Amino acid sequence: MKHYSLNKLIDIIEYGAFSKPIVNYILTNTEDEDLVYYLLCLKSIWKNKHREAFKYADLVTTTTTTTILNELATLEKISILFNNNKIKKANIELRKIKNNIQSLNKKARKIIIPALRFMEIRFSNLIDENLVRYWSAEYESSYAQKSLLKYSEARKYLNNKDFHKAFDLFIEGFNFAKRFPHPTMICSGLNNAAWWIRNIDKNKSLYTAILLEYNIGYYFEDLFKIYNWFDTIFDVYSINNYIGLYEISRIVNELKNNINVDNKFNKDFYNSSNKKHISFLFKNNINQIMTIFDFNFPIVFLSTYSSLIEKPYFTKSRILKVIFEGDKYKIIKYFSSNYEKMYFFNLMLSNFQEENLINNINNKNYDFLNSTGSSLFYIARKNLILKLLKNIRNKKEFIVHYFNLSDSEKNIFDIFLRNCVRYDIKWPIIPKVDGDLKSFALKYNITQKRVVLGYYSFEDNERLFLDSIIGKFLKI
Numbered sequence: 437m438k439h440y441s442l443n444k445l446i447d448i449i450e451y452g453a454f455s456k457p458i459v460n461y462i463l464t465n466t467e468d469e470d471l472v473y474y475l476l477c478l479k480s481i482w483k484n485k486h487r488e489a490f491k492y493a494d495l496v497t498t499t500t501t502t503t504i505l506n507e508l509a510t511l512e513k514i515s516i517l518f519n520n521n522k523i524k525k526a527n528i529e530l531r532k533i534k535n536n537i538q539s540l541n542k543k544a545r546k547i548i549i550p551a552l553r554f555m556e557i558r559f560s561n562l563i564d565e566n567l568v569r570y571w572s573a574e575y576e577s578s579y580a581q582k583s584l585l586k587y588s589e590a591r592k593y594l595n596n597k598d599f600h601k602a603f604d605l606f607i608e609g610f611n612f613a614k615r616f617p618h619p620t621m622i623c624s625g626l627n628n629a630a631w632w633i634r635n636i637d638k639n640k641s642l643y644t645a646i647l648l649e650y651n652i653g654y655y656f657e658d659l660f661k662i663y664n665w666f667d668t669i670f671d672v673y674s675i676n677n678y679i680g681l682y683e684i685s686r687i688v689n690e691l692k693n694n695i696n697v698d699n700k701f702n703k704d705f706y707n708s709s710n711k712k713h714i715s716f717l718f719k720n721n722i723n724q725i726m727t728i729f730d731f732n733f734p735i736v737f738l739s740t741y742s743s744l745i746e747k748p749y750f751t752k753s754r755i756l757k758v759i760f761e762g763d764k765y766k767i768i769k770y771f772s773s774n775y776e777k778m779y780f781f782n783l784m785l786s787n788f789q790e791e792n793l794i795n796n797i798n799n800k801n802y803d804f805l806n807s808t809g810s811s812l813f814y815i816a817r818k819n820l821i822l823k824l825l826k827n828i829r830n831k832k833e834f835i836v837h838y839f840n841l842s843d844s845e846k847n848i849f850d851i852f853l854r855n856c857v858r859y860d861i862k863w864p865i866i867p868k869v870d871g872d873l874k875s876f877a878l879k880y881n882i883t884q885k886r887v888v889l890g891y892y893s894f895e896d897n898e899r900l901f902l903d904s905i906i907g908k909f910l911k912i
Contacts, residue, residue, distance in 0.1 A: 444864040445471075454618065454619050459479065476492045477496065477509060493513045506536075551584070606625045626647055626648035634672050653816030659691040685703035734835055738821070742817075743814045787815070829879070852893075856883075867892050873887050874887075
């Protein structure tokens with residue numbers, strides 16, 4: 437079992453819930469009791485189990501002899517207490533952490549100080565007077581923390597109903613979060629920007645909501661975490677009479693699980709308006725079919741299929757034979773037979789340049805909407821798989837193995853493939869790759885680092901299930 441540097445740990449947990457793969461890996465490779473308690477506290481917070489999180493944070497503060505871990509755990513306790521209206525206890529803990537700030541190193545300060553400033557603004561009417569003050573600006577070298585501070589500043593302008601200035605600050609914070617990258621702050625900034633400007637400037641809100649839809653698809657799976665963001669997108673699309681409204685409604689209803697989805701999302705996807713839109717896109721996309729063939733059509737097909745929440749029934753038929761033959765006329769004829777197939781075809785041919793939309797927002801240019809007309813949520817998910825399988829070996833075998841999986845196996849394997857790319861950043865700790873994971877990566881020419889990060893994005897029992905799936909891809 438290993439001992440992990442707390443400085444490296446800070447660089448990891450600064451990503452919030454996005455650090456889950458590394459946290460899971462550390463938990464399987466350490467016996468440091470106080471570190472285990474702290475990591476379990478974080479995981480409980482990410483699952484919105486705040487009572488459980490507080491229990492683990494309390495265990496850290498009563499067992500650790502390490503100042504940094506103690507202060508990090510105390511920070512989580514303060515946030516939980518304020519959010520649960522335990523104001524007196526929250527202020528007691530806040531006083532403790534303030535008194536210890538000077539004894540912390542720069543690494544710890546860059547997380548704790550901006551978090552305190554954010555809480556100071558969010559809970560300003562609940563915090564005892566003069567408890568929090570501004571310390572050295574050393575921590576501002578972190579893009580994630582700069583993002584948090586921009587959002588804190590934006591909230592001040594919201595209080596004064598200066599929505600345009602708040603919008604600009606949310607976008608500045610988004611840009612910092614994107615450079616980090618910090619997925620929760622990326623989407624939080626876009627969500628707030630779109631929501632607060634929606635009744636003031638429709639074009640600004642629509643641009644931002646479209647960008648938010650793409651980033652949700654790129655970074656997130658769990659509707660419990662992202663439902664409110666979809667709610668914002670729905671309202672913005674509705675205000676703008678934007679065709680993407682039907683796809684957002686469909687996605688929310690397909691993703692719902694133990695969540696009461698608002699009735700407003702019950703839209704008929706294949707209504708006359710959307711059918712007309714699907715047919716129009718299909719005719720345009722036929723002209724682009726040669727481009728996608730040059731880009732490796734079977735992988736584009738697989739990437740599109742795996743991006744969908746509910747899989748189309750037509751893939752149970754002879755479609756793989758048609759795909760592998762590569763006859764563009766047969767493919768066009770096949771996909772033109774009904775609207776479900778045309779919709780799928782449009783997704784295969786659709787692309788989206790996120791950078792163009794970001795540049796337009798940063799340059800305050802909202803006159804031209806650069807959108808594909810297809811769901812950016814699905815396009816983002818498709819793009820993740822395309823990146824992963826760009827240089828794949830044994831392509832046909834991989835695809836055949838995939839379509840031989842059961843529906844439950846496909847579901848977890850799809851998430852695994854997307855997570856392989858989502859979590860591929862410069863972590864200070866990289867999990868070890870060995871056994872079937874290494875064999876899988878080598879056989880199909882997929883980056884080993886990506887494979888192991890995707891693997892540890894799952895919990896213990898899910899990893900056992902994933903082991904059995906990966907084993908099927910290693911059979912001849």
